[in-house]
Amino acid sequence: MPRRPRSRSRAWRAERGVGAGVLLALPMMLLVAALLVYPLGRLVTVALGPPHGFGNLAAFFDHPANTRVIRITFLDSALVTVLCLAVGAVVAWSLRVTERRANRLLLWTAMIVPFLMGSVLKLYAFTILLESHGVVNGALRLLGMADEPVELLYNRFAVVLGLTYQMLPFAVLPLLAGFRTIDPELARAAEGLGAGRLRAVWDTVVPLAVPSLLATGTLVYIITLGFFLTPEVLGGPSSPFTASLIYQDVFEFYDVTSAAVSALVLLVGSLAVVGVGYWVVGRERLARAVAA
Template sequence: MAAPLVLAILFLVIYPLFKLVYDSLTQGDGPGNYVEAFKSSAIRKAILMTLAQSAAVTVLSVTLGSSLAWTLRRATRRSVTAVLWAAVLLPFWMGLVVKNYAFALLLAREGAVNHFLQKLGLIDQPVQLLYTAFAVVLGMTYTMIPYAVLAAYPTMTMVDVELLNAAQGMGASKRKTFSTVLMPLIRPGIVASTAIVFAISIGFYVTPVLLGGAQTPFIATVISDDIFTFFNYPRAAASSVILLVIAISVLGLAMKAVGLKAIRGGLG
């Protein structure tokens, strides 16, 4: 009885993807669309920006997210787990535009952060925080932490806490317990979380536009330029395929490292 599902996936996922790749190779300059894309310094910069900022977001989100996930795993008091889950899920449910607008207000030249830093005497003049790569990484990390938590959490729940007690009981230091007992156990969750956060991050559009401005374009920004401002669909298709290939490679590598199950578990 999977037939309708297969059909739906064929029509709604496989066919559009196939068409995208096909169009990128046949419309406009044909395969030359890719040459065109790589020749453009705007697209090259966008690819670099996307990869670098997404990497930063991934490191931050996964570090913070897996610590949160582990804390959730260990927390026993009902009230504590409730607060932690709320902290994870509220930003998850909040609209992306609302989150970004909040950050835009906080980071503005006359916003709360600059006021606070000036009050503390750390800076004389307000510094530019908004419309920088820093703002983009901060805003995206805030959005991605819940994904990191949810991706790492399933693996964490399967860890037998007694193993850690046993290791320490047998004289292992805290650090040693962490690196030789806990780490190998939660590694699949961490890798899954890393892959998922990175793959989602490189497709971001709203946050780089609202918090990063024109100077820190993501690939999605340039694709949107090409579609809605310049009506250059063939090059937009080529850039989309490039983005897709990067995302698939990352997920593929992760799958090879820890297996499909861990990634699937992370995706819920």
């Protein structure tokens, strides 16, 4: 009886097939579907579902308190973003060019220590500093700059100050990564040609840092939009953020639809900021800035 020829074994390939790729990606796909796709879909169906469908949006914006909260949230977040970019750029560039170890240690300590502190601890520290009989008011009276206590707490000033302090490390660290790709000799060369230090940095460093600045601003703005504890503690009822409005709708008024509309407005606003960043800078440059 003739012997059957042995079947040749398939040659080994480094590339996996489509089925193997789908199987390997399946756990992540299920995780994304459970934690991202379904919650977002549920949010949209609740916000635009019963009782009035798209009329829920009109009913939400017809309420003056809701529009005031949304306006405060977006405007104060924009102000915090500008302040963080301005201060963070100075600190990050100083860390990039300074050669003195003591200066670098001082700057790193000023950034990292608040970053590692708990939010509650930082907020109550600000409360002690800004209250009517706190440290700042005591210093103002001691210097003769104020006869009566200045209202520094439970207003938008306190909220912006607290948010800027908390978000500053989130601005410094990405900006420092972006500045490391820029040669400081460019600014020194501009100074050698007669430009002042500020003009040299503005003309040589800032144009090259635009993608990093925009990516950092997008990150800071989106995170700031969702803050809850800082506006509650430092602002009180006078400076509510949208997160406070959502909490109030869910746990006090039991109005889940209004809370879903508020969350949807925040989501659309965040996506709009990201879209503007892609449009102004470009996808590739913005991705490189974030990856840096």
